[in-house]
Amino acid sequence: MSSTDIPARKREHLEVVATSEVEAGGAGWSDVHLVHSALPRIDLADVDLETEFLGRRLKAPLVIASMTGGHPAARRINGVLAQAAQDHGLAMGLGSQRAALCDPALEPTYAVAREAAPTAFLIANLGAAQLVPQGEAPAATPDDLRRAVDMIRADALAIHLNFLEESVQTGGDRQAAGLREALAAAAAASPVPAIAKETGAGLSRQSAIELAELGFRALDVGGLGGTSFAVVEAIRAERRGDRRGAALGRAYRDWGIPTAVSVVGALAAGLPVIATGGVRSGLDAAKALALGAALVGVGRPLVRAALQGPEAVEAWIAQFLEELRVAVFLSGGRGPRDLAAVPRVILGDTRAWLADLGY
Secondary structure: OOOOOHHHHHHHHHHHHHHOOOEOOOOOHHHEEEOOOOOOOOOHHHOOOOEEEOOEEEOOOEEEOOOOOOOHHHHHHHHHHHHHHHHHOOEEEOOOOHHHHHOHHHOHHHHHHHHHOOOOEEEEEEEHHHHOOEOOEOOOOHHHHHHHHHHHOOOEEEEEEOHHHHHHOOOOOOOOOOHHHHHHHHHHHOOOOEEEEEOOOOOOHHHHHHHHHOOOOEEEOOOEOOEOHHHHHHHHHHHOOOHHHHHHHHHOOOOOOEHHHHHHHHHHHOOOEEEEOOOOOHHHHHHHHHHOOOEEEEOHHHHHHHHHOHHHHHHHHHHHHHHHHHHHHHOOOOOHHHHHHOOEEEOHHHHHHHHHHOO
8 A cells, every 4th residue: 555645635634614604405414303302311410411322421422524534634523623632532433544544654643543542432434445456566464454553552443435536536435346246355354343424425235245244243324414525526627627627526515325315225234324414413413323323423513623733623522412302302202222112203305315216
């Protein structure tokens, strides 16, 4: 595995995500309505947000979603986010660790997460596209998987599926023949539970079932409605005079399965589901949990907060968790698990998606 431009690309990704309008169409949360309970069962202060994921207890069902790493500026950001994960008992994912596998000098930009969060649930990350040969670049090996896990002493390993982004990206990795066999081998070789993670285009029911059969232990639906990496790559392509990539990114801005729909579809796989994609409030999170998600993932808002500093991250998480706590309280529950039993009404485009797909 070798590439000299990965750190520069990672730095530019962060800059574009932080400063440009790169969000896609709706995740579907506005179509999901939880039925209010006028008779709460406990005091608001007694709502307990603790949950379990892959055998570990978390203080709240929130994952700080993978977004960055692989360039010097990422070290501070990952350190700030990891400290927040430690303080609040949350899970945290790192950005793709391919850069550090190519250049070990970049390992500290990822390893800082474990330094700042010695007991947090950390998720290592490699790309599915790198599991198969790409031109002259060989496929990642089982040793690469182990190195990624060891780098942050990870509790799980995410294999991210980003073929929409790769299709748009100037010089992207677009070879996918043999992907299923490579995914099965990676899931088997991983020394920790493997999570299949989409990155903005969602998972269909069929894809979720296939991923479960390939040996993955959890699914992150990464649905339409949050950061559009097609747009991120379109902006980068336009800067480089790449007309193909710029036009593709604009055309495919809203390509994918909305996150709410993806959550419902992915449940058929029988695995824990993480709802990432357009979760922007604790109320959004409550709706995702009511649809069956085990956790929710938040990326861009927390990265932007981290750029401002620890205080901004603390304020964002505190507000988010209070919104989630109130949603549980007003739904008559005691904790996040109770949301799955709350009566709900689904309207609009989300209802149409679910009906047409037979979910």
